[in-house]
Every structure is written in structure tokens, then in C-alpha cells.
Amino acid sequence: xxxxxxxxxxxxxxxxxxxxxxxxxxxxxxxxxxxxxxxxxxxxxxxxxxxxxxxxxxxxxxxxxxxxxxxxxxxxxxxxxxxxxxxxxxxxxxxxxxxxxxxxxxxxxxxxxxxxxxxxxxxxxxxxxxxxxxxxxxxxxxxxxxxxxxxxxxxxxxxxxxxxxxxxxxxxxxxxxxxxxxxxxxxxxxxxxxxxxxxxxxxxxxxxxxxxxxxxxxxxxxxxxxxxxxxxxxxxxxxxxxxxxxxxxxxxxxxxxxxxxxxxxxx
Amino acid sequence: xxxxxxxxxxxxxxxxxxxxxxxxxxxxxxxxxxxxxxxxxxxxxxxxxxxxxxxxxxxxxxxxxxxxxxxxxxxxxxxxxxxxxxxxxxxxxxxxxxxxxxxxxxxxxxxxxxxxxxxxxxxxxxxxxxxxxxxxxxxxxxxxxxxxxxxxxxxxxxxxxxxxxxxxxxxxxxxxxxxxxxxxxxxxxxxxxxxxxxxxxxxxxxxxxxxxxxxxxxxxxxxxxxxxxxxxxxxxxxxxxxxxxxxxxxxxxxxxxxxxxxxxxxxxxxxxxxx
Numbered sequence: 001x002x003x004x005x006x007x008x009x010x011x012x013x014x015x016x017x018x019x020x021x022x023x024x025x026x027x028x029x030x031x032x033x034x035x036x037x038x039x040x041x042x043x044x045x046x047x048x049x050x051x052x053x054x055x056x057x058x059x060x061x062x063x064x065x066x067x068x069x070x071x072x073x074x075x076x077x078x079x080x081x082x083x084x085x086x087x088x089x090x091x092x093x094x095x096x097x098x099x100x101x102x103x104x105x106x107x108x109x110x111x112x113x114x115x116x117x118x119x120x121x122x123x124x125x126x127x128x129x130x131x132x133x134x135x136x137x138x139x140x141x142x143x144x145x146x147x148x149x150x151x152x153x154x155x156x157x158x159x160x161x162x163x164x165x166x167x168x169x170x171x172x173x174x175x176x177x178x179x180x181x182x183x184x185x186x187x188x189x190x191x192x193x194x195x196x197x198x199x200x201x202x203x204x205x206x207x208x209x210x211x212x213x214x215x216x217x218x219x220x221x222x223x224x225x226x227x228x229x230x231x232x233x234x235x236x237x238x239x240x241x242x243x244x245x246x247x248x249x250x251x252x253x254x255x256x257x258x259x260x261x262x263x264x265x266x267x
Numbered sequence: 268x269x270x271x272x273x274x275x276x277x278x279x280x281x282x283x284x285x286x287x288x289x290x291x292x293x294x295x296x297x298x299x300x301x302x303x304x305x306x307x308x309x310x311x312x313x314x315x316x317x318x319x320x321x322x323x324x325x326x327x328x329x330x331x332x333x334x335x336x337x338x339x340x341x342x343x344x345x346x347x348x349x350x351x352x353x354x355x356x357x358x359x360x361x362x363x364x365x366x367x368x369x370x371x372x373x374x375x376x377x378x379x380x381x382x383x384x385x386x387x388x389x390x391x392x393x394x395x396x397x398x399x400x401x402x403x404x405x406x407x408x409x410x411x412x413x414x415x416x417x418x419x420x421x422x423x424x425x426x427x428x429x430x431x432x433x434x435x436x437x438x439x440x441x442x443x444x445x446x447x448x449x450x451x452x453x454x455x456x457x458x459x460x461x462x463x464x465x466x467x468x469x470x471x472x473x474x475x476x477x478x479x480x481x482x483x484x485x486x487x488x489x490x491x492x493x494x495x496x497x498x499x500x501x502x503x504x505x506x507x508x509x510x511x512x513x514x515x516x517x518x519x520x521x522x523x524x525x526x527x528x529x530x531x532x533x534x535x536x537x538x539x540x541x542x
Contacts (some may be wrong), residue, residue, distance in 0.1 A: 067440045087446040097437040099537045101459045112456070114445040142536045 014078055014198045015041040015064065017264075021072035022059045033059045035225035036164045039217050041198055043165075048201040048209040051219030051227075052264045056203045060224075061170050064200060065091055065109040069211065077166060087115070090159030094171040097160070098143040104130070106157045112210040115162060116169060122161055143237060148228065151182035158187070173208070185211060189237055206259075209240050210251045218255060221264055228258060243248040326506045329336040341495070346514055348490040349480055352408065353522065356476035361469065362424025363416070371424070372431035389421050392480075397486040410487035410540060415479030418470040426468030428515035430461025466530040473526050477519040492518075 022034040034056030047239040049057045062068035062076045066086040075082040077089075090262060098107045112122035130136045133153040135146075143151050152172060159167060172188075173181040185208055194198065203209050209216050231237045232251060236240055242248060261266045308328045314320075315327045323332060335342060367385065370377040393414055400410035434457060442456050484493030492511045499508035531538075 062440070065440075065444050067443055085443045085446065087444060089444060091441065091444045093437050093441070095435075095437050097441045099438060099456070099459065101462070101534070102533055110442070110455070111445055114442060114451055142539050144536070208278045 014043040015055065016046075016076040017060070017064070017073070018064060018076070019073035020060065020070055020075060022056060022063060022068070025070040027066055032223035033222040034063075035227050036038050037219075038073075039229060041200060043198055044196045046192060046199045046201065046212060046214045047202055048213040048215075049217045049219060050119060050203055050209040050220050052259070054222040055219040055224030055225065058217055058220065060172050061168050061202050062199060065089060065168055069222060072192060088164055089166045089168055090162070090164040091168045092152070092155050092159045092170065092172045094174045096143065096155040097146075098151055098155055100143055103140050103142055104135060104146070104154045104157075107143070107154060107163050111162045113160060117162060119263060125163070126157065126161050129160055130154075133157055133187070149184060152176060152184065153187075156191075160191070163195070166198045166199065167200070169199065169203075170203065171202050174204075181205075181208070188212065193237060206252050206255050207243075209256070210234075210248060211243060216255070217257055220262060227262070230255065269388040275460070308509055320395050323503055323505050326509050330506055331509045331513060334392065335514070336504045338493050338507065338510065342510065342514055343494075343509070345490060345492050346493045346518065348488075349484065349492045349515070350518060352415055352480040352483065352491065353473075353476045354438070355472055355478055356419055357469075357522075359412065359416045360420040360472045360476065361424050364420045365427050365465065366418075368424045368427030368431060372428050385421065385424060388417065393418055394480065394486070397483070399536070401487045406487055406489060408488075411480060411483030411491070414487065418479035418482070419475035422471035422475060423465070423468040426464045427461060430464030431457060434460045435462070462529075463534050466526070468533060469526050470523065473521070473523050477515070477522065481515065496533070 015038055017039050019036040019038050020034065021032075021036050022032055023219060024031040039047075039054075039059060049060060051057050062078070064069045064082065064086075065084045066084050067074075077086055080086075098104070099110070102110070102200075105123075108126040108129070109119070109122060111117065112119050127136070127139070130139055133156065135153055135157065137148060138146055138150065138154075143154070146154065156172070173184050175185065189212060201209070201212060210232060213232050216232060218227045218230060219225065220227045230251065234245075234247060234251075256265060260267070275404075300366055312328050315325055322530045326334075367381065371382050372378075396417075397410065397414050400413050404410045404413070437458055438460070440451060447455070480491065481493035481496075484491035485497055488494055492515045496511040496515070499505070499511060
């Protein structure tokens with residue numbers, strides 16, 4: 001098990017969480033959504049945060065993106081403490097959050113409009129990404145004309161079109177059927193291998209986390225904090241053979257046992 | 268050989284037939300209501316003739332059209348007055364209603380203070396308050412406008428509130444993480460999202476403005492088609508009354524469909540579905 005303290009003070013960390021905490025004030029009581037959480041992500045690393053529902057992992061991501069305020073502790077990206085929406089990222093939510101009133105291409109071009117970037121450059125990059133994700137014929141269609149998997153693909157294109165160095169995913173395949181989820185995972189790894197951006201990936205799928213990540217931060221149930229940090233030493237790309245290997249199974253088993261110990265899974 | 272090759276190319280051929288089918292369908296769709304109305308008038312005409320119904324009870328459509336032709340000047344004069352009130356009421360309702368909705372949607376203080384007043388304004392029977400307007404503002408345009416606006420601005424406010432407050436947080440977060448300013452958020456996210464609801468409110472406001480204008484004319488004016496119909500009824504000039512009502516109906520329908528056309532142009536994305 002990795003030394004968590006050392007990991008969070010690592011000098012080449014691109015994203016760094018230092019005792020990050022979130023308390024929601026409600027009518028009856030204060031809800032501790034996320035207990036003090038510390039870890040870091042190095043440049044070009046694919047890190048998953050894996051935990052049961054309610055452990056605060058989505059809140060963690062929102063605070064990291066500057067979209068939610070923290071109740072204690074800090075998030076640092078590229079040496080800069082995040083206090084307001086951090087813009088040099090791409091973000092993909094579980095709900096595609098595409099704008100119904102814009103076509104797929106227009107949704108992606110929103111990046112150019114709001115960030116005031118060169119439209120022609122972004123447009124050509126947009127077409128590249130659409131081609132890569134098999135959405136080229138749907139560029140001028142509305143989100144309501146696409147399936148769930150296609151919409152998520154479009155949301156991923158939107159998150160990548162401005163070439164951010166950091167990517168945040170909040171359970172991006174959670175609303176998709178199992179087969180689509182499988183395919184999206186394979187496609188995502190393929191795309192990631194090209195530029196190797198720094199990735200924070202929130203999920204509650206054990207095999208998904210092991211198949212995608214370099215490291216997994218396993219969270220406890222609510223109030224969530226870091227239970228253990230698992231380094232995944234598997235070759236890339238994570239082919240079918242890798243996913244069938246004993247090492248892969250062992251990683252998944254280890255996490256399952258950890259969840260069983262915590263009462264997250266009960267047989 | 269050339270023509271054979273052209274025929275075997277599937278994509279362009281089926282595209283043009285689909286386009287042709289679509290335009291044929293919309294012409295057919297537009298034809299049905301016209302045919303229905305024409306049939307209605309024919310049956311009306313036939314029934315009055317066959318049953319020898321006297322003109323002061325129920326005039327024939329042919330008589331009504333004749334009346335319109337004869338009294339064109341009077342009808343246009345009053346029609347213009349009514350049209351002015353309807354349009355002014357509609358525009359005022361929008362200019363008043365949407366900003367109010369914005370205030371109520373985004374300011375808890377405004378919601379607590381203004382919203383109850385707006386609801387209260389709807390509970391007052393307009394017929395009761397209209398004479399008060401006449402006392403304050405005399406007969407004429409102003410009290411008519413006030414009555415019509417009072418009736419129609421509510422739908423705009425309520426629908427716009429729904430439109431603004433029904434937005435989920437994720438679309439906002441997406442834009443925020445791109446670095447959107449508050450103006451960006453409003454014009455690129457909140458407003459487009461609210462537009463379908465706002466248009467529902469606009470359609471209701473147009474219908475209400477028409478009704479409100481007529482009610483206003485009954486009580487507070489000596490101009491307008493509502494006034495004309497009232498006077499014609501009083502003089503048992505049923506033909507003129509019907510002529511006035513027919514023009515009013517046509518005016519209302521045309522205005523309503525103008526709003527619907529604007530809605531279709533600005534929210535056309537709603538009608539596309541996954542094939």
C-alpha cells in the first residue's frame with residue numbers, strides 16, 4: 001500500500017488533494033459528505049476514485065474543478081490552488097449535459113465560443129474527434145436524435161476539443177447499458193493512449209477501474225475518505241488477454257474483499 | 268448507361284423523395300383546416316336557408332360577408348383600434364412578465380415579496396376592477412390596455428419562472444468549467460433552456476390579450492370591435508355583430524399563429540426525435 005502522505009506532497013503532482021473536506025449544511029444536521037481526503041495525481045497518470053454511492057467522490061470532483069466550495073483543505077492543480085471554476089480542464093458528467101437546443105457540432109463549438117478560441121481551429125479538431133468516435137454523420141443532429149452512448153461520446157468530444165491537459169470524468173458510463181459501457185471503456189483507453197492527459201476518473205465499477213487506471217484510490221463509505229491506494233501494474237493497452245489474466249483478477253478480488261470488509265458488498 | 272447509373276445511386280434519389288414527401292405532407296396538413304372551415308360555412312349557409320331562419324336570429328355566411336364588404340370602413344377603423352390594444356397588451360405583458368420572472372427565479376427576496384402580489388393580482392375579478400380604471404384614467408386606450416395586461420401578463424410570468432427554474436445544475440457546471448461569465452450563462456444556457464416554456468406563456472398571453480382587449484372595450488371604451496359588437500347587439504343588428512365577431516376571430520387566430528411560427532423557428536429542435 002502506497003504512502004498516502006508522500007504521494008500528496010509529490011513535486012511532479014499535477015493534481016493534488018490536501019485534507020479536502022466537504023460539509024453540507026441541511027435543515028436537521030450538518031452532513032459530512034467527504035472526510036479529509038489527501039492524494040495526488042502525477043502528470044499523465046490515469047487515476048480512478050472508486051467507492052460506493054454517497055462516499056463523496058462526485059463532490060470531490062466538483063471541488064477539484066472549482067465548481068463547489070470546500071469546507072476544509074485544498075485542491076491544487078499545476079501548483080495553483082483551486083478556488084473558482086478551473087478552466088484548463090475537460091469535464092464529462094454522468095448525464096451527458098449536452099444542450100438540447102444545439103446540434104452536436106454546436107455543442108462542441110461551445111468551447112470555442114465561451115473560451116474565445118479560434119473557431120476554425122476548434123472546428124477542425126471537432127471534426128477529427130467526431131470522426132474518431134464515429135459521430136461524423138451526426139454532427140448536425142440534435143442530442144435527442146442520438147442514443148445514450150452516442151451522446152456520451154459527443155460529451156467526451158466536447159471535453160477534449162480544446163486539448164486540455166487534465167480531464168475529469170464523473171461516472172461517465174454510469175447511465176449506459178453494460179455492452180455500451182464495455183465498448184466506451186475500450187474506446188476511452190484508446191483515445192487516452194494518444195495524448196496521455198492527466199485523468200481523474202470517478203467510478204463505482206471495480207473491473208472498470210482496474211481496466212482503465214494506473215492507480216486506484218479506494219474510498220470508504222460515507223463519510224468518505226481514502227481507504228487504500230492501489231497501484232495497477234498491468235500492461236497497456238489493456239487487451240482482452242490482460243483482462244483475463246490472473247493479475248487482473250487478483251486486483252479485482254483485492255478490492256472486492258476490501259469492500260466486503262467495509263460492508264459495501266455482502267454475500 | 269448514364270441514366271441507369273443515376274437511378275442506381277440510392278442516397279440522392281431517396282433524399283429528394285423524402286423531401287418531396289415532407290412538403291406534400293405539410294401542404295395536405297394545411298389544407299385540412301381550410302377545408303373544414305369551408306365545409307362548416309357551407310353547412311351553416313345551407314341550414315339557415317333550408318330552415319328559413321330569420322336574419323336577426325342567425326344570419327347566413329353570405330350575408331355576413333356582404334356586411335363586411337359594405338361596412339369595410341367602419342370595421343377597419345374599429346379593427347385597427349382593437350389590434351392596437353392586443354399588440355400593446357402582448358408586448359407590455361412580455362416586457363413586464365419576463366423580467367419579473369427573472370427576479371422571482373433568482374432572488375429569494377423578490378420571490379417572497381413580489382410573487383404573492385402577482386398571485387393576488389389574478390384573484391381580483393377584472394370586471395370589478397375595470398370601472399375603477401375608468402374612474403382613474405377615463406375612457407379610452409389606457410384602461411383597456413391595463414385590463415388586457417392584467418389578464419395576460421400572469422401566464423408569461425408563471426411559464427417563464429418554470430423555464431428558468433427547471434434547469435438542472437449540470438448544464439450550468441459544464442459552462443462554468445469553460446469559464447463562462449454570468450452573461451454567457453444567461454444567454455447561452457438559461458435563456459435557450461427557458462425558451463420553450465416562455466413561448467407557451469407567450470401563446471397564452473396572446474390569447475388573453477385578445478380577450479382582455481374585448482373585455483376592456485365592453486367596459487371602458489367607445490372604439491374597437493368589442494364595442495362594435497356590443498352596440499350591434501344592442502341594436503339587434505345581428506349581421507353586424509357577427510361580422511365583428513368573425514373579424515375578431517380571424518384576427519385572434521392569425522396573431523396566435525404568428526407567435527406559434529416564431530416558436531417553431533426559435534425552438535425547432537424540440538420536434539426532432541430519434542428515428
